[in-house]
Amino acid sequence: MKLFRLILVFLFSAGMMACTNTPKSTAVYSPQSLLMDENFAGFEKFKVESEHEVFALDDEMMHFAEKVSAGAAEPKVAARQLVRAVFGRADLNLLYANDANTIARDTFHNRAANCLSMSIMTFALAEQAGMQIEFQEVDVPEFWTRRDGYSMLNGHVNLRISPKLSPNSIYFNPQTVEVDFDPQVASAKLPTRTVTKQRVLAMFYNNKAADALVNNDAKRAYAYSRASVLQDPSLAEAWVNLGVLYRQNGLLDEAERSYQRAIQLEGSRSAKENLAVIYNLTGREKQAALIMQELEQQRTNNPYYHFLLGEQEYELAHWRAAIGHYRRAIELNRQQHEFYFGLAKAYYEMGDLALTERYLKLAKRRSVNDHDEHRYQSKLNLLTKL
Structure with missing residues (x-):
């Protein structure tokens, strides 16, 4: 731990x-x-x-x-x-x-x-x-x-x-x-x-x-x-x-x-x-x-705790470990846009642009305010130029 x-x-x-x-x-x-x-x-x-x-x-x-x-x-x-x-x-x-x-x-x-x-x-x-x-x-x-x-x-x-x-x-x-x-x-x-x-x-x-x-x-x-x-x-x-x-x-x-x-x-x-x-x-x-x-x-059943662990692993460049925690967070709560964005940024670091786009779209779909929706759309726009 x-x-x-x-x-x-x-x-x-x-x-x-x-x-x-x-x-x-x-x-x-x-x-x-x-x-x-x-x-x-x-x-x-x-x-x-x-x-x-x-x-x-x-x-x-x-x-x-x-x-x-x-x-x-x-x-x-x-x-x-x-x-x-x-x-x-x-x-x-x-x-x-x-x-x-x-x-x-x-x-x-x-x-x-x-x-x-x-x-x-x-x-x-x-x-x-x-x-x-x-x-x-x-x-x-x-x-x-x-x-x-x-x-x-x-x-x-x-x-x-x-x-x-x-x-x-x-x-x-x-x-x-x-x-x-x-x-x-x-x-x-x-x-x-x-x-x-x-x-x-x-x-x-x-x-x-x-x-x-x-x-x-x-x-x-x-x-x-x-x-x-x-x-x-x-x-x-x-x-x-x-x-x-x-x-x-x-x-x-x-x-x-x-x-x-x-x-x-x-x-x-x-x-x-x-x-x-x-x-x-x-x-x-x-x-x-x-x-x-x-x-x-x-x-153990708190999705935000698993999201935190994912964020920590992401900062350490442990992409696969981060993905595991983000996925566990989503299993426990499918409504939080931050969890999907976690997956998107981890897959981006691994070079999988298809899954990056998929999870950015899911993050945008679950946004609760215009600011986050526009933020994810901006990232999607940049992704299409790669």
């Missing part, structure tokens, strides 16, 4: 987040005992955005929110008008970008977003339009993506919009609208739980910390990880990322304690996997092996 550099991040991409059966701990922890400011001198030079800065609107955004919700006779209609405008290419032309961890203003003007940044922007716009809106965390299966040699576990949030309640009004039917920027997650009807704006802010900081980790910017990563655990000490994923940062900087005892904190909070599989890395580095191979055996048994 390979030990890969796993970072658990809330990228809130069109991907998914770990879902375990371990109940969350209700204990309240002080994060101060696990912070190592003295080891990251200069981290304070990196400005961490305040809550106001993350959710703030400018004049153009305020006008947009008021315009798209105007004239709606019912709150549900106003909410749908806003969502259509956010999605509509004529209004914002938003493109999905997994690493677009941006504040609301930048998301609006850059017109690129992942699920978290899009949800933050929509939350701010809906509030400006006078709607009652809540964030929801979605319990979805473990789903990884690969980025610059890191395995990144994705999370997911959506929004719940309802009428602004008035003390002088009675609503027999509140006309709630659930907004999810991933149609596959929306159609699955997965369990959700309401989370606070403050927790979402901690998720945002955790995303920024992950970006800095991938870019080997330790002080920036610490600044954002620190902000995340201080904002919400119960966010297990933030403790995992902090542990990865500590391990990369030789702070093995502190990394182990951070992973243990995440396990206490949520039974995090990612924390357990990273803990196994620490055990191997410190001569506790038997304990590491037991953890990895347990995790492999839990993940």
